[in-house]
Amino acid sequence: MAFKDKMEGLGYLFLLFGVLSNQGSSENLEENLALKGKAVQSSTYYRWGAASAIDGIRYAPGEASYCSITLNELNPWWRLDLQDYYYINNVTITNRADNNPERMTGVEIRIGNSLENNGNNNPRCAVVSSPVPAGGTVSFLCGGMGGRYINMFLPKIQTYLTLCEVEVYGTAYRRKTFLRMKLASSVDAAAVNNTFLHQLQSALGLSLVSDVKLSWTRLPYQEVTHEAKKPTRFCADKK
Incomplete structure (x- = not known):
């Protein structure tokens, strides 16, 4: 001036x-937004904390290696905070490879800005309606749903929630x-x-x-x- x-x-x-x-670039569609976020879950089974599902490692040898696992409880959930608002194009989930692959069946993917009911009341993108093979990876299109929080939610069931990797792809809110x-x-x-x-x-x-x-x-x-x-x-x- x-x-x-x-x-x-x-x-x-x-x-x-x-x-x-x-700050984000709306043109970069290949970046895994989950790697920049922070994860929490309803409870933690021994050493398998929520952050293990966003460490960038889909699968490694060993017992649920690099996976997150909750306790055996009613309505278990896992939540990712992207630290900002994004339009989500797709969410990719990888199942554990050693055993109990059925635990991912029924998981609801919810996206939004609310923390009501720990974020589990946000709009639903998709449901893992069919079994995912051990070590398998599935992707769901979310059509640009907007939000800061990504939840994995197993409603109306008592079980463990296991996630070995969650990847989120989308565009920055500009x-x-x-x-x-x-x-x-x-x-x-x-x-x-x-x-x-x-x-x-x-x-x-x-x-x-x-x-x-x-x-x-x-x-x-x-x-x-x-x-x-x-x-x-x-x-x-x-x-």
């Missing part, structure tokens, strides 16, 4: 146009907002930029985005709206 830092006695009209967008702001001031350029960004954040709220990028569609320009009047000098000849 090329203008003087300060000029006393002048008022300026700053016409600022900002674009608000989030919103562009153009804002025009008028400032009549003699403040410096940095202060104008900070004021604009602060007002943009306050006006729009940033609960659904992880980062804010401010860019100009038109460089700020200054318009002199008034000038300080110069004092009039009077001179008199001495006699």
